Amino acid sequence: MRAPELYRRLFWPILAPSMLLGIGNGAIIPVQVLAAMQLGASGSLAALIVAIVGGIGLATTMPAGRLIDRFGDQRAMLLATTIVAVCTAVTIGALLWAREGALMLFMAAAFLRAPAMNIFSLARQAYTAEHVAPHEVGRAMTALGGTMRVGNLVGPLVGGLLLLALPLWSVYVLSILCAALATMILFNPTRGELLDLPADSPAALGSAQLDPSRKGRDAMPGVRWGAVFLAGIAMIALAVARVAQPVVVQLWGVHIGLSESAISLVIAVGAAIEIVMMFPGGYLKDRLGRSVILVVCLAVYGTGFLLLVPFTHWAGTPGMVTAVVVMAIGNGLGAGVFMTVGADLSPTEGRGRFLGIWALFSNVGILGGPLLISALVATASVQAAVVAIGGIAVAGAVWTMVFATRIGLPKGIGRVRD
Secondary structure: OOHHHHHHHHHHHHHHHHHHHHHHHHHHHHHHHHHHHHOOOOHHHHHHHHHHHHHHHHHOHHHHHHHHHHHOHHHHHHHHHHHHHHHHHHHHHHHHHOOOOHHHHHHHHHHHHHHHHHHHHHHHHHHHHHHOOHHHHHHHHHHHHHHHHHHHHHHHHHHHHHHOOOOOHHHHHHHHHHHHHHHHHHHOOOHHHHOOOOOOOHHHHOOOOOOHHHOOOOOOOOOOHHHHHHHHHHHHHHHHHHHHHHHHHHHHHHHOOOOHHHHHHHHHHHHHHHHHHHHHHHHHHHHOOHHHHHHHHHHHHHHHHHHHHHHHHHHOHHHHHHHHHHHHHHHHHOOOHHHHHHHHHOOOOOHHHHHHHHHHHHHHHHHHHHHHHHHHHHHOOHHHHHHHHHHHHHHHHHHHHHHHHHHOOOOOOOOOOO
């Protein structure tokens, strides 16, 4: 099926609500610490609240997968957007009240919002994997990953414009409007009619092939756990590089004396390139295969890190920008690759629970990356941190090449598996 038709089928059922929730979430991320401090939290307590939110997200990944299997993908997404809207409303109330107890309300809303976002993230991935044909998975998951990138760009931009004239709570109003609109789209009983399922999609094949006595159980028949572990190692390397990139670029920019605005501009240039590159990346995942694109993504991404220090020394700021562009090309090509590989390896039965387990690989990298950077900067130097992150990404590319056959991901349209 042609890509425009694929995106049309997925737009209302999954892409539109995902993008809306991404914009709302992207808008509040930059102001979470500021909001907590406005309610009386110290800087350290505000940072701790954000850290606890991340910890809750990690701890609730597997329970979220079980819930999705129990209630279904669409109901789980609807439940998640509703909870997000309610929690955001409580946050707005706390900011407007701003009296004793308001900080506790703010914290409770933030802590409840984290598992809801987890449920939505996993449910949308499971829903997409279930409703597209095998040869469309790469493009579909890349489009899904693209909604995150759009949200991370548009959300902070719109939120920043609001703060030029309105108080801090206005950003949360934007967030609740996005969540409410996403809920309305998901609740629309006619949205499913827009989804003309391909004949070879899991949903079109039906659930009759599954043993009814196994439904609702924890069993996940057909999962190749050895391949999951091998692919998961590469995903940890990719997650470490992704979470480290903005931190490393900021630290290196400060190290060479760039202004805050210049550093922000460099990061924005990289983000824009990533969005452009995700379109050919999605096509190539389906055309050339997952392993090929994962190797290219990690190799190019890691090379960008390794070029950052020498290119800056040779050419100054233009050299730094060049290295960031190389990073962006590699990361953009790999947009959605984590979700794509997860869909490839997931079983038809127990898909939600499997994706909850699969998400742990990414979360390990997300938590480990900042810790590694902090340790290296404290004990060695910023340069050492940059080189280490680049080395991890390149090592992930080598790992994928070595074990590509054993992982056995789809090679691409018209080709056999690895």
